[in-house]
Amino acid sequence: MIDALRAELLKIRSTPGAWVIFGLGFPLAVLGLLFVFAASGGFPGHTFYFADSTRLQRELLGAGYFAIEVLAPILGVLCITSEYRHKTLTTSLVLVPVRPRVLGAKVVVTAFWSILIAALTLVAVGAVGLPWNNALGGAATQVTDQAGAVLPGLLASAVLLGLFGLGFGTLVKNQIAGILITIGGTLILEPLLIGLAHAIFHYNLNWLPNRAGAALAGDVARGIGGGGGGGGAFRLLTWWQGGLVMLLWGLVPLTIGYFTTFRRDVT
Amino acid sequence: MTAGASPRGLPIEFTGLSKHFGPVLAVDNLSFTVEPGRVTGFLGPNGSGKTTTLRMLLGLVHPSAGTATIAGRNYQDLENPSSTVGAVLEATSFHPARRARTHLRMAARAGGHPDKRADEVLDLVGLKGDAKRKVGGFSMGMRQRLELATALLGDPDVLILDEPSNGLDPQGIVWLRDFMRYLAGEGRTVLVSSHLLAEMAQTIDDAVIVSFGQLKAQGTLEEITKGLTGIVMRARTPEADRLGDVLTKAGIAFRRLTNEEVAMDGVTPEQIGPLLASNQIVLYELTRDGGDLESVFLSLTSGLGFADVNTLSS
Numbered sequence: 001m002i003d004a005l006r007a008e009l010l011k012i013r014s015t016p017g018a019w020v021i022f023g024l025g026f027p028l029a030v031l032g033l034l035f036v037f038a039a040s041g042g043f044p045g046h047t048f049y050f051a052d053s054t055r056l057q058r059e060l061l062g063a064g065y066f067a068i069e070v071l072a073p074i075l076g077v078l079c080i081t082s083e084y085r086h087k088t089l090t091t092s093l094v095l096v097p098v099r100p101r102v103l104g105a106k107v108v109v110t111a112f113w114s115i116l117i118a119a120l121t122l123v124a125v126g127a128v129g130l131p132w133n134n135a136l137g138g139a140a141t142q143v144t145d146q147a148g149a150v151l152p153g154l155l156a157s158a159v160l161l162g163l164f165g166l167g168f169g170t171l172v173k174n175q176i177a178g179i180l181i182t183i184g185g186t187l188i189l190e191p192l193l194i195g196l197a198h199a200i201f202h203y204n205l206n207w208l209p210n211r212a213g214a215a216l217a218g219d220v221a222r223g224i225g226g227g228g229g230g231g232g233a234f235r236l237l238t239w240w241q242g243g244l245v246m247l248l249w250g251l252v253p254l255t256i257g258y259f260t261t262f263r264r265d266v267t
Numbered sequence: 268m269t270a271g272a273s274p275r276g277l278p279i280e281f282t283g284l285s286k287h288f289g290p291v292l293a294v295d296n297l298s299f300t301v302e303p304g305r306v307t308g309f310l311g312p313n314g315s316g317k318t319t320t321l322r323m324l325l326g327l328v329h330p331s332a333g334t335a336t337i338a339g340r341n342y343q344d345l346e347n348p349s350s351t352v353g354a355v356l357e358a359t360s361f362h363p364a365r366r367a368r369t370h371l372r373m374a375a376r377a378g379g380h381p382d383k384r385a386d387e388v389l390d391l392v393g394l395k396g397d398a399k400r401k402v403g404g405f406s407m408g409m410r411q412r413l414e415l416a417t418a419l420l421g422d423p424d425v426l427i428l429d430e431p432s433n434g435l436d437p438q439g440i441v442w443l444r445d446f447m448r449y450l451a452g453e454g455r456t457v458l459v460s461s462h463l464l465a466e467m468a469q470t471i472d473d474a475v476i477v478s479f480g481q482l483k484a485q486g487t488l489e490e491i492t493k494g495l496t497g498i499v500m501r502a503r504t505p506e507a508d509r510l511g512d513v514l515t516k517a518g519i520a521f522r523r524l525t526n527e528e529v530a531m532d533g534v535t536p537e538q539i540g541p542l543l544a545s546n547q548i549v550l551y552e553l554t555r556d557g558g559d560l561e562s563v564f565l566s567l568t569s570g571l572g573f574a575d576v577n578t579l580s581s
Contacts, residue, residue, distance in 0.1 A: 003376055003378065003379040004377060005375055006375050006376040006377075007374070007376040007377035010369065010372060010373045010376060011362075011373050014362070014364075014365045014366070014369045015362065015364070015365075016364045038408075043390040086360070086362045086363065087357065087359055087360040088326060088360050088362055089360075090356055090357060090360045091356075091360050091374060091417065092377065093326070093327055093375055094325055094327070094348075094349070094354050094356070095348070095349050095378045096348075096377050096378035097325070097326045097342055097343040097345075097348050097376075098343060104498065112473065220335065245568065265327065265329055266322070266327040266328065267288075267319070267322065267327075267328060
């Protein structure tokens with residue numbers, strides 16, 4: 001398993017697409033910060049305002065969730081679909097013929113890189129968000145004091161969103177389709193379904209991947225894909241419910257993908 | 268080839284191997300053995316089931332029936348698969364943005380081999396100077412060499428090569444031929460599939476011929492090509508009339524092609540040579556048409572039933 005893991009780590013490290021996804025973590029996290037400061041401002045004379053409540057301070061610290069919910073699943077998709085796209089799966093399975101071992105190594109590597117993306121978003125918060133908050137009149141310590149409440153959930157959410165992407169990629173196999181569906185699902189489909197479910201059925205559709213991930217991350221999500229999305233009455237799951245649902249979103253597609261496509265003949 | 272202990276040749280055994288892809292029977296009850304220390308050609312036209320058979324051996328395709336084993340074990344059950352078997356399956360299975368050395372290091376790690384093996388095998392296949400180049404810029408021949416380098420990382424006892432000379436230039440083909448002979452000479456088992464028969468005839472010791480997924484012939488190259496009725500000997504001689512008399516007395520069927528040329532049916536060089544010598548017939552040229560690997564292959568794979576498989580392998 002260690003050999004497979006070392007190989008997978010080098011594989012993803014030498015895939016340019018993975019670095020592009022990783023690199024996007026920073027600007028997207030900055031975009032998330034914009035949403036947070038805009039949410040705290042918006043009153044006359046203050047387009048942006050510092051995080052002046054515990055909730056906003058947590059949202060500031062978790063501003064990277066916007067980047068994580070988009071990028072971690074794409075990374076998971078890339079991790080498996082590049083094998084199909086470039087036909088490297090043949091070599092991978094000849095070198096490590098025990099298929100669960102290959103997939104297991106991909107799970108670990110996806111989780112690791114998802115944490116790296118989350119860490120980069122935290123760097124963006126530290127490098128841009130905290131100085132900006134200070135400039136607006138806030139105090140950095142008020143934000144960093146919330147680390148214990150935000151970071152474990154944020155990192156766990158990143159890992160499970162990554163695994164969701166890996167499982168989804170195992171199912172669809174086609175890289176372009178996998179990435180487009182992931183982006184479309186996060187930014188368009190999920191908010192749309194949530195809005196429709198709320199408007200038509202008055203139902204809290206809060207168990208879809210990104211909303212469940214937001215719940216696990218401690219309800220810190222803002223931005224296009226984050227937040228309620230269903231109006232003021234929308235309620236996220238509790239963090240542990242979100243964690244369980246995310247675990248299912250991570251493991252179910254992966255299990256189905258393993259049994260339906262990954263175990264199939266490689267011709 | 269220096270990675271570990273001296274190579275051991277291991278037998279490969281296919282027993283009643285079959286594979287259905289939906290209604291298509293790609294491999295049909297295939298049984299044969301590949302011996303160590305020899306280069307065995309696995310020959311058949313496109314779509315005859317060669318690649319599927321090799322992929323079943325490597326656990327990439329699940330057999331519908333039968334077994335394919337290396338030293339009696341499934342590939343997946345081998346203790347160190349990439350130290351036991353090296354496989355060259357397709358020259359397109361590379362990430363184009365990955366450098367040659369990175370690809371090999373990745374493969375070395377997966378197989379549990381030290382990183383330094385990457386440079387060793389790059390040197391071995393003549394790609395040392397291209398180690399830092401991205402594979403996307405490689406020619407087909409270079410990719411084949413890189414694929415071979417990947418297969419050699421574990422200094423394997425068995426080499427499985429699927430159409431390895433595709434895309435190689437003439438120098439590359441000669442190099443590959445010598446390399447396969449060298450590996451077999453070390454005692455390794457070399458199984459190579461191809462449809463390039465002239466090339467294979469110069470390389471292999473044994474041949475396995477398949478068509479439509481079925482075994483058509485197996486044996487040494489000599490066994491497979493001997494005793495064939497399709498051989499035609501052509502002689503060019505200034506004494507064509509006298510040669511005709513000699514052949515008539517010997518009961519050998521012949522045809523006059525030109526004033527100087529005579530074609531003799533169903534005889535081998537070993538039969539006709541002494542006959543001409545004993546009758547002191549001047550020869551300008553004596554050539555053989557048919558009876559070579561290509562003729563056997565074409566006969567067996569076109570369904571003409573040149574020879575019975577049992578005869579050939581007995």
